[in-house]
Amino acid sequence: MTFSVEITASASDDIADVATFIAQDSEPSAAKWLAGLQTLIFSLQDNPGRFAVIPEAVELQIDYRFVLHHSHRIVFRIDDANRIVYVVRVYHGARNPLTNEDVSRE
Numbered sequence: 001m002t003f004s005v006e007i008t009a010s011a012s013d014d015i016a017d018v019a020t021f022i023a024q025d026s027e028p029s030a031a032k033w034l035a036g037l038q039t040l041i042f043s044l045q046d047n048p049g050r051f052a053v054i055p056e057a058v059e060l061q062i063d064y065r066f067v068l069h070h071s072h073r074i075v076f077r078i079d080d081a082n083r084i085v086y087v088v089r090v091y092h093g094a095r096n097p098l099t100n101e102d103v104s105r106e
Contacts, residue, residue: 002045003078007087011075014090018072033070037090040069044085048078068093 007015015037023030044067051065054075066073075089 001083003048003083003085005042005044005085005087007041008089011087011090018090018092037069037072037074040067041074041087044076044087048076048085064088 015034019030019034022033048065051067054060054064054066054073057064062077064075064077066075068074069090071093072090073093073095074087075091076085076087078085
């Protein structure tokens with residue numbers, strides 16, 4: 001069964017920030033990064049549970065998962081009951097671990 005994918009406002013802001021940063025050096029690179037990200041995010045429609053749970057999940061007490069896109073971590077949660085994947089954050093993988101302040105429980 002297929003899931004729908006929703007990108008939260010926080011994740012959308014993250015994506016815009018990263019794309020703007022990349023575009024400062026190369027607009028074609030930013031466009032390529034965005035296209036790859038879009039493809040990856042919407043691949044979550046099929047079997048989103050195939051990706052690993054984030055290490056912070058126990059501390060946050062939520063079953064967030066992640067997938068990497070280049071050096072960025074796409075963090076998402078799965079609402080099995082409603083068949084929705086919520087992309088909650090997109091940020092550089094070298095960043096400090098997520099905290100409750102970094103994510104919303106939409």
